[in-house]
Amino acid sequence: MSDELKNKLFFDKTTIIGVGFIGASFALALREKGLCKTISGCGRKDENLKRAKERGIINDYSLDLKKACEDSDLIFLSTPVGSFKIVVEEIKGVLKKGAVVTDAGSVKGRLVYDLEAAMPEGVCYIGAHPIAGSDKSGIDDARPDLFKNARCIITPTVNSDENAMKKIVSIWESFGARVDTADPFKHDEIYAVVSHFPHIAAYALVNTVADIDSKYIEYAGKGFKDTTRIALSSPEMWRDITMFNKENLIKLMDAFKINLDKIKKYLMENNESGIEEEFLKAQKLRESLK
Amino acid sequence: MSDELKNKLFFDKTTIIGVGFIGASFALALREKGLCKTISGCGRKDENLKRAKERGIINDYSLDLKKACEDSDLIFLSTPVGSFKIVVEEIKGVLKKGAVVTDAGSVKGRLVYDLEAAMPEGVCYIGAHPIAGSDKSGIDDARPDLFKNARCIITPTVNSDENAMKKIVSIWESFGARVDTADPFKHDEIYAVVSHFPHIAAYALVNTVADIDSKYIEYAGKGFKDTTRIALSSPEMWRDITMFNKENLIKLMDAFKINLDKIKKYLMENNESGIEEEFLKAQKLRESLK
Numbered sequence: 001m002s003d004e005l006k007n008k009l010f011f012d013k014t015t016i017i018g019v020g021f022i023g024a025s026f027a028l029a030l031r032e033k034g035l036c037k038t039i040s041g042c043g044r045k046d047e048n049l050k051r052a053k054e055r056g057i058i059n060d061y062s063l064d065l066k067k068a069c070e071d072s073d074l075i076f077l078s079t080p081v082g083s084f085k086i087v088v089e090e091i092k093g094v095l096k097k098g099a100v101v102t103d104a105g106s107v108k109g110r111l112v113y114d115l116e117a118a119m120p121e122g123v124c125y126i127g128a129h130p131i132a133g134s135d136k137s138g139i140d141d142a143r144p145d146l147f148k149n150a151r152c153i154i155t156p157t158v159n160s161d162e163n164a165m166k167k168i169v170s171i172w173e174s175f176g177a178r179v180d181t182a183d184p185f186k187h188d189e190i191y192a193v194v195s196h197f198p199h200i201a202a203y204a205l206v207n208t209v210a211d212i213d214s215k216y217i218e219y220a221g222k223g224f225k226d227t228t229r230i231a232l233s234s235p236e237m238w239r240d241i242t243m244f245n246k247e248n249l250i251k252l253m254d255a256f257k258i259n260l261d262k263i264k265k266y267l268m269e270n271n272e273s274g275i276e277e278e279f280l281k282a283q284k285l286r287e288s289l290k
Numbered sequence: 291m292s293d294e295l296k297n298k299l300f301f302d303k304t305t306i307i308g309v310g311f312i313g314a315s316f317a318l319a320l321r322e323k324g325l326c327k328t329i330s331g332c333g334r335k336d337e338n339l340k341r342a343k344e345r346g347i348i349n350d351y352s353l354d355l356k357k358a359c360e361d362s363d364l365i366f367l368s369t370p371v372g373s374f375k376i377v378v379e380e381i382k383g384v385l386k387k388g389a390v391v392t393d394a395g396s397v398k399g400r401l402v403y404d405l406e407a408a409m410p411e412g413v414c415y416i417g418a419h420p421i422a423g424s425d426k427s428g429i430d431d432a433r434p435d436l437f438k439n440a441r442c443i444i445t446p447t448v449n450s451d452e453n454a455m456k457k458i459v460s461i462w463e464s465f466g467a468r469v470d471t472a473d474p475f476k477h478d479e480i481y482a483v484v485s486h487f488p489h490i491a492a493y494a495l496v497n498t499v500a501d502i503d504s505k506y507i508e509y510a511g512k513g514f515k516d517t518t519r520i521a522l523s524s525p526e527m528w529r530d531i532t533m534f535n536k537e538n539l540i541k542l543m544d545a546f547k548i549n550l551d552k553i554k555k556y557l558m559e560n561n562e563s564g565i566e567e568e569f570l571k572a573q574k575l576r577e578s579l580k
Contacts, residue, residue, distance in 0.1 A: 082562075131509070131511040132511070133511065133513065134512070150511075151509065151511070153509075189502075190506045190509050191509070193498070193499050193502050193503075193506050194499065194506055194507065194509050194510040194511070194514045195510070195513055195514060197495075197498070198495060198513060198514050198517045198518070199513065200550070200553055201491060201495055201517070201550075202517055202572070203553075203568060203569050203572035203573075204546060204549040204550050204553060204568075204572070205487075205488060205491055205546065205572075206572035206573075206575050206576045207568060207571055207572045207575075208483070208487070208542060208545050208546045208549050209483050209484065209575065210571065210572075210575055211545050211548075211549070212479075212483050212542070212545065213483075214575055216480045216483050216484055217484065217575060217576075217578060217579055218579075219421070219441065219443075219480050219481070219484050220484040220485070220579060221421040221422070221423065221440075221441070221484070221485065222424075223423065223485055223488060223489070223519075223520045223523075224484045224488050224579075225579060226516045226517070226519050226520065227488045227491070227492055227516070227517050227518075227519070227520060228488075228517075228572075228576050228579075229513075229516050229517070229576075230513045230516065230517060231569075231572045231573060231576040232576050232577060232580075233513075233573070235566045235567075235569035235570040235573055236566060238569055239562055239565045239566040239569060242553075242557060243557065243560070243562055243565065246557040249557060250554055250557060252498060252502070253550055253553075253554050255498050255501050255502065256494060256498045256550075257547060257550070258501075259494040259497045259498050259501070260490070260491075260494050260543055260546070260547070263490055263493075263494060263532075263543075264540055264543050267532060267533065267536040267539060267540060268540065270533070272372075272529055272533060275529045275532060275533065276525045276526060276529040277525075278493060278494075278497060279493050279521075279523075279525035279528055279529060280525040281497055281500065282492070282493035282494070282495075282496035282497045282500075282518075282521045283493075283496075283521060283522055283523070283525055285496050285497075285499065285500055285504055285507060286496045286507075286518050286521040286522050287522060288507060289507055289508075289510055289514075289515060289518075290522075
């Protein structure tokens with residue numbers, strides 16, 4: 001990064017709303033890249049914020065959203081996505097002119113337009129989604145290099161301020177992320193398939209074990225563990241994500257059931273080559289991801 | 291292991307039928323523990339067997355099943371399970387009195403009784419299933435410590451020879467495996483839930499991506515990769531496993547669909563707490579596996 005760009009990118013005060021795995025990693029990365037003077041944290045749990053301060057992740061904190069956002073140049077939303085609109089309603093009265101609001105939410109679509117519309121004059125919102133989620137949810141696993149080589153999708157709209165957009169792209173690029181842009185609704189269509197529905201499937205798979213006999217889980221090997229690792233993810237966070245992307249998810253559930261039913265039919269008909277073809281088709285596409 | 295047990299356990303000749311990831315690892319472990327003098331390999335591909343010999347995994351090999359099994363004291367079946375009965379029919383005429391036939395198949399149930407019934411007089415079959423499968427299928431990744439700390443399920447029947455059973459248990463214990471015994475049908479009920487159905491779900495999940503847009507797979511992160519890793523597994527092997535365990539799998543497909551439909555209903559009804567409860571229930575059970 002040139003010194004000129006770095007000067008332009010420097011933020012006197014950044015506020016992290018929701019100091020968890022992603023929020024704390026963002027703070028650590030900002031600090032490591034020297035992009036910020038002061039980082040304020042805001043959240044629901046005093047104890048967590050206190051620990052984040054002790055560990056040097058944030059400089060100070062407040063449980064009061066307005067206080068945490070006063071004089072802030074950059075506001076980073078990393079709470080469950082269901083709270084974004086409520087948070088923005090709460091803070092919009094104190095936002096400084098020229099401030100940029102961004103986020104790390106896994107859903108975009110309509111939400112991006114709603115947040116954009118809620119911004120007061122002179123404040124810009126740019127949506128972002130770093131693909132660095134995890135079943136981890138606390139500051140203990142946060143690290144400054146979390147976003148290095150990770151994909152980050154920025155979802156501008158026709159209304160997005162070009163300057164604010166450049167700032168957000170530059171932040172993620174400085175972290176070493178591979179930045180892409182996508183239409184907010186297209187983003188949700190893509191991530192419904194490659195992330196949101198797989199979470200639903202993993203949760204449903206574990207609950208199916210419970211329906212048969214919970215004790216059977218003890219017999220699971222590495223295959224089951226990997227397949228259901230994401231069922232360890234925060235239920236609160238994923239409740240919000242699935243609710244916000246439900247139209248795409250409902251369509252996917254139906255598409256998935258068609259695939260399951262095809263295999264079921266082949267099993268019932270003893271159609272061995274049909275089954276092998278289905279598995280082979282999946283294996284080939286999955287191999288392209290290696 | 292005591293010297294006495296080791297003497298009893300020593301096999302002059304072992305035949306590995308199907309020298310892939312599991313068969314080669316079994317051979318390497320036998321050799322490392324000093325339990326065998328000569329290991330013969332048998333399979334479909336001359337080139338693979340040649341490489342296995344060059345690497346010291348097997349001492350010699352034959353493409354002819356009968357020849358490979360002549361004078362063998364221990365026969366280890368590690369081909370796809372669908373071939374076990376055909377292989378046994380082919381070799382039963384040459385099996386030596388006192389020989390033990392075993393396997394590493396992921397399905398047991400009826401197959402165990404069929405294989406047992408096919409044994410000539412003086413030859414015992416004991417079913418085994420080491421939980422050390424992988425999306426890997428070749429000898430390149432084989433290793434002698436693959437079974438260390440892995441679970442291995444032995445599935446004796448009322449007809450099983452006690453001496454042969456002890457031998458098989460001792461082999462796996464000498465490899466450091468955690469040996470359990472289970473009724474063959476109970477085994478299939480358990481592994482349908484914790485392994486076989488998850489494979490079907492992973493294959494179907496990848497095929498659902500293809501239904502929407504194969505290119506979307508590029509956007510996948512670690513969650514999708516882990517959830518679908520087992521879709522890299524051998525289609526031929528899993529065709530056989532799912533066919534042999536289809537009764538349990540069809541039941542599970544229905545149970546899984548009920549769980550999916552419950553989430554779908556909650557999404558459609560905006561029942562946020564219902565969704566969170568489903569996810570939380572799964573998260574808790576999955577955490578018990580950590």
